Amino acid sequence: MHWENYTSLPEKFRNQRVFDGCGISGYINIDGKRESGKKIVDMLTILNDRENGLGAGFAAYGIYPEHDDCYALHFLFDDEPAKLDVLDYLADIGFIVQSEAIPTKTPPNISSPPITWRTFFHPQENKNITEDEQVFQIVMNINQNFEGAFVMSSGRNMGVFKGNGWSHEIAEFYKIEEYKANMWLAHSRFPTNTPGWWGGAHPFNLLNTSVVHNGEITSYGTNMRYLESFGYKCTLRTDTEVIAYLFDLLCRKHGIPIEIATIALAPPLFQDIDRLEDNYRIALKNIRATYRSAMLNGPFSVVVGIADPVPTMIGLTDRKKLRPLVAGVSEDENTIYMSSEEASFKRLMLNPEIDFSLKEIWHPKSGTAIVVKMGQGLLRDGLEKPLEKIELTVKGGS
Amino acid sequence: MSVSHSTAPYYHVTVDREYCKKCKRCTNHCSYGALSFNGERIIADDSKCVACQRCVTMCPASAIRVVKNESYLPPHGNYTRRIRNAIWAQSGNGGVLLSATGNDREIRSIFDDLLLDACQVTNPSIDPLRETIETKIFFGRKPSKIDFKRDSENPKSISLKTEFMPNFEIDMPIMVGHMSLGSISYNAVTAIYQACKELNILAGSGEGGLHPDFYEYGSNIITEVASGRFGVDINYLHNAAGIEIKIGQGAKPGHGGHLPGEKVNSLISQTRMIPKGSDALSPYPHHDIYSIEDLAQLIAALKEATRYKVPIGVKIAAVHNSAPIAVGIVRGGADFLTLDGFRGGTGAAPRIIRDHAGIPIELAIAAVDERLRQENLRDEITLVAGGSIRYSADLIKAIALGADVAMCSMPVLIAMGCRVCQQCFRGLCSWGIATQQEYLVKRLDIDVARNRIINLFHSWNEELKEVLGAMGIDSVESLRSNRDRLRYIGPNPKIAEILGVKHAGE
Numbered sequence: 001m002h003w004e005n006y007t008s009l010p011e012k013f014r015n016q017r018v019f020d021g022c023g024i025s026g027y028i029n030i031d032g033k034r035e036s037g038k039k040i041v042d043m044l045t046i047l048n049d050r051e052n053g054l055g056a057g058f059a060a061y062g063i064y065p066e067h068d069d070c071y072a073l074h075f076l077f078d079d080e081p082a083k084l085d086v087l088d089y090l091a092d093i094g095f096i097v098q099s100e101a102i103p104t105k106t107p108p109n110i111s112s113p114p115i116t117w118r119t120f121f122h123p124q125e126n127k128n129i130t131e132d133e134q135v136f137q138i139v140m141n142i143n144q145n146f147e148g149a150f151v152m153s154s155g156r157n158m159g160v161f162k163g164n165g166w167s168h169e170i171a172e173f174y175k176i177e178e179y180k181a182n183m184w185l186a187h188s189r190f191p192t193n194t195p196g197w198w199g200g201a202h203p204f205n206l207l208n209t210s211v212v213h214n215g216e217i218t219s220y221g222t223n224m225r226y227l228e229s230f231g232y233k234c235t236l237r238t239d240t241e242v243i244a245y246l247f248d249l250l251c252r253k254h255g256i257p258i259e260i261a262t263i264a265l266a267p268p269l270f271q272d273i274d275r276l277e278d279n280y281r282i283a284l285k286n287i288r289a290t291y292r293s294a295m296l297n298g299p300f301s302v303v304v305g306i307a308d309p310v311p312t313m314i315g316l317t318d319r320k321k322l323r324p325l326v327a328g329v330s331e332d333e334n335t336i337y338m339s340s341e342e343a344s345f346k347r348l349m350l351n352p353e354i355d356f357s358l359k360e361i362w363h364p365k366s367g368t369a370i371v372v373k374m375g376q377g378l379l380r381d382g383l384e385k386p387l388e389k390i391e392l393t394v395k396g397g398s
Numbered sequence: 399m400s401v402s403h404s405t406a407p408y409y410h411v412t413v414d415r416e417y418c419k420k421c422k423r424c425t426n427h428c429s430y431g432a433l434s435f436n437g438e439r440i441i442a443d444d445s446k447c448v449a450c451q452r453c454v455t456m457c458p459a460s461a462i463r464v465v466k467n468e469s470y471l472p473p474h475g476n477y478t479r480r481i482r483n484a485i486w487a488q489s490g491n492g493g494v495l496l497s498a499t500g501n502d503r504e505i506r507s508i509f510d511d512l513l514l515d516a517c518q519v520t521n522p523s524i525d526p527l528r529e530t531i532e533t534k535i536f537f538g539r540k541p542s543k544i545d546f547k548r549d550s551e552n553p554k555s556i557s558l559k560t561e562f563m564p565n566f567e568i569d570m571p572i573m574v575g576h577m578s579l580g581s582i583s584y585n586a587v588t589a590i591y592q593a594c595k596e597l598n599i600l601a602g603s604g605e606g607g608l609h610p611d612f613y614e615y616g617s618n619i620i621t622e623v624a625s626g627r628f629g630v631d632i633n634y635l636h637n638a639a640g641i642e643i644k645i646g647q648g649a650k651p652g653h654g655g656h657l658p659g660e661k662v663n664s665l666i667s668q669t670r671m672i673p674k675g676s677d678a679l680s681p682y683p684h685h686d687i688y689s690i691e692d693l694a695q696l697i698a699a700l701k702e703a704t705r706y707k708v709p710i711g712v713k714i715a716a717v718h719n720s721a722p723i724a725v726g727i728v729r730g731g732a733d734f735l736t737l738d739g740f741r742g743g744t745g746a747a748p749r750i751i752r753d754h755a756g757i758p759i760e761l762a763i764a765a766v767d768e769r770l771r772q773e774n775l776r777d778e779i780t781l782v783a784g785g786s787i788r789y790s791a792d793l794i795k796a797i798a799l800g801a802d803v804a805m806c807s808m809p810v811l812i813a814m815g816c817r818v819c820q821q822c823f824r825g826l827c828s829w830g831i832a833t834q835q836e837y838l839v840k841r842l843d844i845d846v847a848r849n850r851i852i853n854l855f856h857s858w859n860e861e862l863k864e865v866l867g868a869m870g871i872d873s874v875e876s877l878r879s880n881r882d883r884l885r886y887i888g889p890n891p892k893i894a895e896i897l898g899v900k901h902a903g904e
Contacts, residue, residue, distance in 0.1 A: 021520070216521040218870040221882030229771040254543040257556055270534050286562050288875070289536035290544050293777050297876035299521050319872060320529060322522055376553075391555040 001107075001165030001173065002054070005197035006076045006114035007150035022202070022214035023047030023167075024325075025339040026185040026303040028313040028372050033334070034062050037176035040184040042351060043337070043344035045168045050214075050340060051188035054196035056170040057162025059153065059203040059210040060181035061311050068157040070097050070120035071135050071207075075151060076163075076198050077115035082148030087119065089146070093138065094123040102161070104173050114198060116174070118159065132207055132252065139206065143199075144235055150199035155208040155307055162187075162201040170201075182374065183313055185305050187212035204240040208307035209247050213240040214340060215300030215323045226293035239300070246294050247304055258312060259380055259390065262369035264291040266319050268386040279394045280387045301325040303338050311374040313338070315382060321366030327382065328358040336372045405486050409449045410467045411442035417461035424453035424462060429828040429838055430821070448819040452828035484749070496656075497749035498822035498832070499808065500649055500741045500786055508760035509792045511888030513902055516868040523870050526863035532873040533859055533866075535802055537600070537640065537780050538565035538709035539733035563733065564708055566617075566639050569598040570859045571797060571874055574851075575738075575784050575807035576622050576644070576713075578604025579612075580657045580666045580678065581745030581822065582811075583839040586831045589847035590810060591615035596848070597855055600803070605629075605644055605655050605680060607669040613637040620711075623700065625654050626680025628670040632703070640709045640734065641700050643693070645684070648742025648785035651715030651756045654680035656746040661825040663834045694730035701731070709733035709780070716740060716762030716785060717755075721769035728775045736805065737762050739785020743807050745832060746823030759785035760799060764897045767800025767879055776800075776879075790861040799897060800879045813854045814847040 025043040029035065040058060064072050073090075077083040090096055102116035123134040139154045153160035158181075161174035167188040171177070187202035203210040217223065217239035224234045224242055230253070232245045243265075250261040264287050267273075273284045288295070299322030304314040315338040317325050328337040328345050337345060337358070348356040364370050364382025371380040380389065411432060413424075418440060425433045425440065432446035433453055449464045471479050487495060517523040524531060541560050549555035574594055579587045581604060588611075594601040595618045603612075603621040607629015612619070616637035623630055624644040635641060646652065657666075657678035667674040687693050693712065700710045711734035712727045714720065724735055739759025744752060763783045770776035783796045784805030793804040812818065815829040822832035830842030866874065869883055877883070885902040886894035894901055 216870075218517070218521060218883075219876035219880060221880035222876050222878055224882070225771060225879050226777065229774045229776060255546070256544065257546055257548055260546060260556070269530055270532055271530065282562075283558050285536070285567075286540075286558075286560075287544065289565060290540045290542075290777075292536075292540075292875040293879070295873065295875055297871045297873065299870070320524070389554060391552070393555070393557040395557075395559060395561055 001163065001169045002196065003110050003113060005164065006078050007082070007148055007199050009197045009200065021050060021190040022212075023050030023188040023340045024186070024212040024214050024301065024303050025344050026183070026212065026305070026313060027335055027337040028183040028311065028374065030334050030336070030372065030374055030377050032062070032182045032311075032374050034180035034182045037171070037179050037181070037184065039348060039354070040186050041168070041171040041176055042347050043339055044186040044188055045171065046343050046347040047188060047340055048167070050190060051167055052190045053166040054189060054191050055162070055164050055201035056167035056188040057160060057186070057201045057203050058171070058174070058176050059158065059160045059185040059205060059212070059305055060179050061158040061183035061305055061307055062181045063159055063179045064120070064157050067097060067120040070122055071154055071156055072159050073119045073121050073151055074102065074153040074159045074161070075115075075117040075119070075149060077117060078148035079115070082146065083115050083117060086142060086146055086149045089142070090119060090121055090138075094121055096121055103175055105175055106173070114163070136207060140233055144233065152199065153205035153210065155205060155210070158208065158210070158307060160203050160205045160210060162203065163198045164196045164201060183305050183311050185210055185212045185303055200236060200238065202240055204236075204238070204244045206244050206248055207252070209244055209251075210305045211240050211244040211247070211302055213243055213300060213302045215239065215302075215318065216298050217242060217296055217300060218298030219296060222293050223296065243296065243300075243302055243304075246296070247306065250291070250294065251306060252308070258306070258314060259369065259371055260287065262314060262316050262371070263287060263386060264294050265296045266316055266367035266369070267295060268367065269319070272386065276386070279392050282394050283392055284386060299323045301340065310376070313372045315364060315370035317364065317366055319367035326361060326363055327370055328361040329378065331357055331359045333359065333377075336370070336378055338370065405483050406469055406471060407444035407447065407467050409447045410444050410465050411447050411453075412463045412465065413440045413442065414461040414463075415439065417459040419459050421458060423456055423458065427452045427456045427828060429826040429833075429835075448821045449817070450819040450821070450828045451817045495749040496746055496823050497752050497820060498744060498746055499818060499820045500743040501753050502820065503753055506888070507786075508758055508888065508893060508897075509795050511886055511893070512795050512899065513885045513887055514794065514798075514865055514869070515883040515885070517870040521870045524867040524872055526860070526867045529867070530872065531863040531866050533570050533862060535568050535571045535780075535874065536565040537568055537734065537803065539563045539780070540565070540778055542774070542778055564706065566709075567598075568600055568803075570855060570862075571803045572793065572855055572858065573600040573620070573782055573784075573803050573805040574602060574810050575743070575805045576602030576604040576642070577745070577807055578606025578655075578657070579609055579669055580604070580606040580661055580834070582832050583830055583834060583842060584609070584665060585839050585842040585844050586811075586814060586847065587612065589814060589842070589844045589851060591619065592844070592848045593851035593855070594618045596852055599855065600639065602642070602805070603638070606657070606666070606678075607671065608634050608637060609665070609669045622713075623696075624680050625682070625684040626678065628672065628678060628680065635700065635703050638708060640711060641704065642711045642713050642734075642736060643684075643696055643700070644713045645687070645693070646713065646715035646717075646738070647744065648715050648738030648740055648756055648759070649744035650747040650751045651717050652682060653747065653751055654682050656823070658746060658823055658825060661834045666834060690726045690730055693727065697731040711735060711780075711782075713738060715742070716757045716759055718757060720757070720762045721765040724766040725769055725773055725775065728770065728779050732779065734780035734782060735766070736782040736784070737766060738805075739783070741786035742784060759783055759796070761893070761896055763796060763799045763801050768898065790858040793858060794862055794865050794877070795884065797874065797877050798880050798884050800881075802878060809854060810851055813850045814842065
């Protein structure tokens, strides 16, 4: 592990975009059953060809049921003064229900480990803006203006644990196996151009949305400038940040159904759209025209966790599927797994300590989303035609 | 004019006496009267030659050369020959000097100072011959968001609530700029419209009306409502894919159109609805638009007249305050906005304006795109940018800076045979392009010209795909405003700052 650069990159590396190759994994229990982090650690750490020891992390949903009405803010601090600054600020603008260290297993003889901290928080009541919007602004403010502090995650009943090291080291450091979650996302990375920093590891989170991402967004400039006109500040200069904000914009601010938001991000080709019947053709063309700046280009595979209105896991690749994504469903059809490689599933199958087998393993089509919702099941398996399974009516269409 | 004020010709015409067959073809082809036959041999009047190269091309014996006149003025770095000639011309005739084509001053091109990015290792590039790369564009206004409503009883049922405004699809992000019938010939206009229909791209009608022969190309034509309202009637409005209110033109910001009476024959007279032989000078401003709210009214009136079926846009010349003006225009209801840079072309314009007014299109795109984003309006409209898009590299860079569509005219004329002699305002174009004289117009073969335009834009679009592929982008939508993929190598860091582009190496 690298015991430095917790809350920001060294000055000389700032303003550079981070490029990396990655391993991603995730799973969701449709009935909401919470499971320890053991499986997700196994799934991720086997992908060690996809990392180089410069960053890994986990997002866990459903881990704080006793505080599920609070925003669980996960922090990294460089030192005590930075921590006190932020906690004072939070106490000024809202209510801290509980505030404590995130338990870690710091190896001996580390002189200055990061302060890992979590605060269960309510913003002050404000009729003019929603709580989500307030917390969104608080997170943007802390990450931009508070030296030595970084918000890792800001959702309800969930948390992100990440740092600069090999995935097995990060899992051990945060004692991931001790948390029980109903949806897990995990990420390990192989950055090419920076030494890596703790806050810059994935998953990337904003409110209830977390993203693990493998790839490079060639449309970054277009997407970033589009998001900026809606008030997002892309300060981290990573592609993943842009993906998380796009999901936030489309799903939360614009209220677009998830299965349609994924189409806006990785739309079908015009030659395929032209073959569809009227309603679908009109809808898809207008989605492409309206959200032309939200379209993600370049190689990527992502797994996204969204908690509102129901916990949802999404798997999506670029339109040419230049990065891998494989999915599996458990025998009882209750759990959906996704990963960069099938090795993640094989490892669980070979683990003598657990009884694990999959009913089916499949490869989603390029640019086609897998959508799993808690309580509702596998809504889309990533093998559908565009808008298949959706009964769409269009104003003015036939 | 006394002898002491006559100026040395720019060109010198040589006829190789050994090669010359005295067939006199050159004298027929020279529309400027520079060549004649004196009974014994071909003789040249250098002072009339414009270097249009028609005689050189048509001479069956390859006997003619047009060379630079080496007999030259005493050199002076400040009082250049260009400036001295202007002074002699004006002190001789006392008038405003006319000129044609775009600004010909040697001002550094910002496009040429921009470099494109390409993929290496961390992301794969895409081979356009093996993979689909899309260049389709939707022209018109888009909503800022789409409203969907999910049926609470049946979650699979989703209704799309937004009503969409008229948009039409074009297959390449290219528009041929506004050149009116009048400034160019019937054959030239026909070739352009036919090519644009074949390619499914756009052509501007210019402000000279639309001849009934061209109604069949209406689905690819943006007609122009300019301050002179030439040719504007209900057929004109109804036979167009879009309508553009022309406020200004890059070659002559603050000026109206100039069509010298020499070019107004019966065809032009009929199409423009003006008397034969009269100068068609459209007013400098629209006399019903003295302010932004007046413009909004005209936009609304045109939308009413066309029953909200086609997008209505506004064209402005790129000037110092383009950004706030653009915002006003978008708020005024325009569905598209056309920016025309200071190098933009013209059939006739006062030289003082052509050479000195306006700003480069690169800076205007950057400033307008940025300002519209600050107001969260950018994605709702289509931004067209022209004013010297010379080749596909300029088109690609214009889009990366923030334009949806690149507009160009000169490359189309050059493709048809134009040699850029800059005499369009005289109506004597020996290539049959910028003229209305029937014997000259006939020289332009419509089929050949059309095919050359098709070839040109086809190759530009292929080059666009090649660049997109190298950038790892499979749709032109993801290039637009993607300034991250541009780098600056010019001498002035301030330009990079205004463009929002990093310096090469950063």
